[in-house]
Amino acid sequence: MNFEENQHLHVGFYDNGFDLEGIFLKVENLDKWCLFFNSTFYNMTMKNNYDLFDTHFGYMVREYEIKEVDLTYEKSSKLFKEFLLEEGLI
Numbered sequence: 001m002n003f004e005e006n007q008h009l010h011v012g013f014y015d016n017g018f019d020l021e022g023i024f025l026k027v028e029n030l031d032k033w034c035l036f037f038n039s040t041f042y043n044m045t046m047k048n049n050y051d052l053f054d055t056h057f058g059y060m061v062r063e064y065e066i067k068e069v070d071l072t073y074e075k076s077s078k079l080f081k082e083f084l085l086e087e088g089l090i
Contacts, residue, residue, distance in 0.1 A: 002028040009071050011035075011080045018090055022083075023057050024076050033071055035062040035083060046087045061087075 007026035012019070022037040038058025039046050050059040062083055066075075084090045 001034070003034070004028050007070070009033075009073065009076050011073070011076045013077070013081055013084055013090065016090070020084065020089070022061075022080050024071055024079075025057070026071070027063075031065055031067045033064050033066050033076075034060050035064070035079065037061050037083070039089075044089055046089065048087065 004026040009024045010021060011024060012021040014020075020037075020042060022035055024033045024035050026033050036054060036057035036059065041058065046059075046061070048061075050061055052060040054060070062079070064079060068075075081090070
């Protein structure tokens with residue numbers, strides 16, 4: 001899977017004493033964004049196992065069909081929080 005070199009979005013969750021960050025990368029030539037989260041950096045265990053790991057970004061934990069060329073911070077924050085809740089990390 002190839003990603004757009006100039007399209008990515010850093011996202012964070014900072015409520016209730018948490019300081020967690022992930023990154024969304026735009027898939028090249030598709031209406032798709034992938035969320036990466038490095039659980040090992042935070043010493044956290046996720047409920048699910050993920051195969052794809054990037055040394056810079058962590059595990060690819062979600063793929064989203066999103067038609068917007070530029071993903072908004074508001075939408076990405078909502079998706080990131082949903083992921084954290086689903087994995088039992090917050």
